[in-house]
Amino acid sequence: MMRSTVGLWALALGVLVSSFGCDAAPTAAAEVLPSAALLPSAAAPKQSEPGSASSASLANQKFGQPITETTETTLAAISAAPADFANKTIRTTGLVTAVCKSAGCWMEIGDENSKAHVKMSGHSFLVPRTSDGHRAVVQGVVSATEAENSCGAKDNCGGPEHGANAKLEIVATGVEFID
Numbered sequence: 242m243m244r245s246t247v248g249l250w251a252l253a254l255g256v257l258v259s260s261f262g263c264d265a266a267p268t269a270a271a272e273v274l275p276s277a278a279l280l281p282s283a284a285a286p287k288q289s290e291p292g293s294a295s296s297a298s299l300a301n302q303k304f305g306q307p308i309t310e311t312t313e314t315t316l317a318a319i320s321a322a323p324a325d326f327a328n329k330t331i332r333t334t335g336l337v338t339a340v341c342k343s344a345g346c347w348m349e350i351g352d353e354n355s356k357a358h359v360k361m362s363g364h365s366f367l368v369p370r371t372s373d374g375h376r377a378v379v380q381g382v383v384s385a386t387e388a389e390n391s392c393g394a395k396d397n398c399g400g401p402e403h404g405a406n407a408k409l410e411i412v413a414t415g416v417e418f419i420d
Contacts, residue, residue: 299375299418305366306415308332308380316355319383320409326383331411333357333379334419337372345370348416350377357409361416368416376420381413 310332319326319333335350335357345367347360359379361367368377 298420299369299372300420302369302418304368304416305361305413306380308378308415308417310380316350316352316357316409319357320355323383323409328382328384330380330382330414333411334376335379337375337377340368340370340372342370345372348372348377350379355409357411359411359413359416362412362414366416372418375418378417378419379411379413380415381411384410384412 310330312332314326314331314333316333316335319331333350335352337348338351338356339349341347344364345361346364347358348368350357350359359381362381
């Protein structure tokens with residue numbers, strides 16, 4: 242009985258995420274819980290509901306898989322040579338500067354000079370939509386994607402002087418908030 246209830250919740254979450262999409266405007270709908278919250282309490286650590294009064298501090302809240310990478314790689318190092326880190330699992334830390342307000346399926350993290358777009362691996366977990374301004378440790382695979390030029394084309398548009406910027410993307414397998 243418990244297994245079918247969990248399955249129904251997972252199905253409902255999938256329908257909700259696909260209905261609103263990642264680019265949809267924020268709604269007044271209830272906050273979406275991380276997928277770990279759909280598991281029986283014995284299988285997942287207790288987490289505060291995103292958007293609740295207790296989410297003011299996200300310290301020690303974990304989403305996705307456990308962070309097992311022990312070597313910290315700075316965003317600056319990854320940004321300086323993204324090809325060196327492409328398709329490799331890294332651990333990095335940054336300040337959350339933006340988050341998907343529809344579902345929490347992506348966030349932007351940054352430091353003084355660098356930033357990265359972080360996607361939650363295959364929508365397998367979500368982060369609180371109120372994560373802006375909190376520091377997070379991210380473990381994931383670096384994807385050095387080609388940035389679009391200001392004209393929207395991926396190539397043959399005139400180079401950096403016409404708006405091409407390197408875009409660093411990390412597909413996260415786990416996120417842990419520090420504060």
